[in-house]
Amino acid sequence: MGQKALRYRGRLYLDGEWVDGPDRTTVTDLAAGGAFAEVAAAGEDQAERALAAAESVKRPLRETTIPERVRWVEQIAAGIAERREELAEVIVREAGKPISSARGEVESAAERFRRAAEEIRAMKGEYRTGTTEGHEGWRAIVEHEPVGAVLCITPYNYPLATTALQVAPALAAGNAVVLKPASKTPISAAILAEIIADTDVPDGAFNFVPGPSSAIGDYLAGDDRVNAIAMTGSSSAGEHVARESGMVELHMELGGNAPAVVFEDADLESAASAAAKGSVKYAGQRCSAVSRVVAQSGVHDELVERIDRELDDWTVGDLFDEDTDLGPLISESQAEWVDELVTDAVDRGADLVRGGDYEETAAGVFTYEPTLLADVPHDARILHEEQFGPVAAVTSVEDEAEALALVDESDLALDASVFTNNHDRALRVAGSIDAGAVRINGAPSHGLGDIPFGGNRASGIGREGLHETIKSFVRKKSIVL
Structure with a gap:
């Protein structure tokens, strides 16, 4: 499939109108090199217009019915399917994702809109009676109403699926949406805006405001017309937004440094396969990626050998080839960051088993070799910081207590996994690890969001998943008789 230079020239979508901004963002083609698209970049004037539009429709949206909103999200799902x-x-082009993974992301996005319809239908009110002395005759109807306006801030690594996970529940719950996508990957979100513009979603209920965070991020996050913020991104960016936002509902899924704890009684073949895939899938650019493998000393060496063999199957290739597993990193700066962490580990005494280098391709994009580190010292930065690269870093511990102590040293507490054939140990260790989700005998995965996920400490606030997210975007109102 040949490159189509500047095929997309997206604009802002504000209050039901397509408008230009004061600047434009060029989007790099990570499959073929060069630029393949550009999109208007908003400034404060456009951010203000988006907020004003959202504010103006809060009351009308509150009065819409569930069947109306179900129709909106089902129309959007159909539009995504039509343009799949x-x-x-x-x-593939904006995020550097292999075509098979990109197709899966599109299907996931459409399904999230479909399931948002199911979730909002199931959200019923309550009827309560007074049970304390003096309130015997009280009767209350407890309703769910939208919070108002939701600011959605989405990441580059899942530019459509994560956007769907935020926008679908917000619209289904009757909120106005202001969407600010990642500047590196705004085009799939721009197409989503086109899809929404062709549905029955009222003008002002969805506003598309791409642009650099330095220009509009603080302006949007700090405005008191925003009632909730949904954000997926780095921990440092999340902390900044939280400081700016004030008294709003915060719903943040932030950085990860997921450990895979492998005990001596584990199925090592299964553990190695999960560790390899969990480390390098989408070049490791996932918040739920296995970033560190904490192996009991008796199986460390064998586990490293097995992971090394598993990584033989992960090679960089043509992103439009159905058999390609691995693509480039999002940018040169990301490749440099991963290399900095790998170099730090090696300088501290880690054994570089394979990989450990990056290169610029003829297309001008940057690939990082699938990398395996063994005997990583406990003070290496890669065991504590988010790497976002295709690196499996294996370290050794003597026992369960040491494993738990090491796992919890990182401030990042999003995901973890435990590999053992001992049922009691599995549940005991999973219960002891400080993380939002722990998977037993498998790599972390968030899937469509059927199961709640989200981080503790520096990894976020609240829980995601369609059911959980919708609950964050409504508030209860009690009407007492």
Whole structure:
């Protein structure tokens, strides 16, 4: 499939109108090199217009019915399905994702809109009676109403699926949405805006405001017309937004440094396969990626050998080849960051088993070799900081207590996994690890969001998943008789 230079020239979508901004952002083609698209970049004037539009429709949206909102999200799901191949190609080019993974992301996005319809239908009110002395005759109807306006801040690594996970529940719950996508990957979100513009979603209920965080991020996050913020991104960015936002509902899924704890009684073949895939899938650019493998000393060496063999199957290739597993990193700066962490580990005494280098391709994008580190010292930065690269870092511990102590040293507490054939140990260790989700005998995975996920400490606030997210975007009102 040939490159289509500047095929997309997206604009802002504000209060039901397509408008230009004061600047434009060029989007790099990570499959073929060069630029393949550009999108208008908003300034404060456009951010203000988006906020004003959202404010103006809060009351009308509150009065819409569930069947109306179900129709909106089902129309959006149908629009995504209709443009699935176009969206998949865009995700390949803007995010550097292999075509098979990109198609999966598009299907996931459509399904999230469909399931948002199911979730909002199931959200019923309550009827309560007074049970304390003096309130015997009280009767109350407890309703769910939208919080108002939701600011959605989305990441580059899942530019459509994560956007769907935020926008679908917000619209289904009757809120106005202001969407600010990642500047590196705004085109799939721009197509989503086109899809929404062709539905029955009222003008002002959805506003698309791409642009650099330095220009509009604080302006949007700090405005008191925003009632909730949904954000997926780095911990440092999340902390900054939280400081700016004030008294709003915060819903943040932030950085990860997921450990895979492998005990001596584990199925090592299964553990190695999960550790390899969990480390390098989408070049490790996932918050739930296995960032460190904490192996009991008796199986460390064998586990490293097995992971090394598993990584033989992960090679960089043509992103439009159905058999390609691995693509480039999002940018040169990301490749440099991963290399900095790998170099730090090696300088501290880690054994570089394979990989450990990056290169610029003829297309001008940057790939990092699938990398395996063994005997990583406990003070190496890669065991404590988010790497976002295709690196499996294996370290050794003597026992369960040492494993738990090491796992919890990182401030990042999003995901973890435990590999053992001892049922009691599995539940005991999973219960002891400080993380939002712990998977037993498998790599972390958030899937469609059927199961709540989210981080503790520096890894976030609240829980995601369609059911959980919708609950964050409504508030209870008691009407007492």
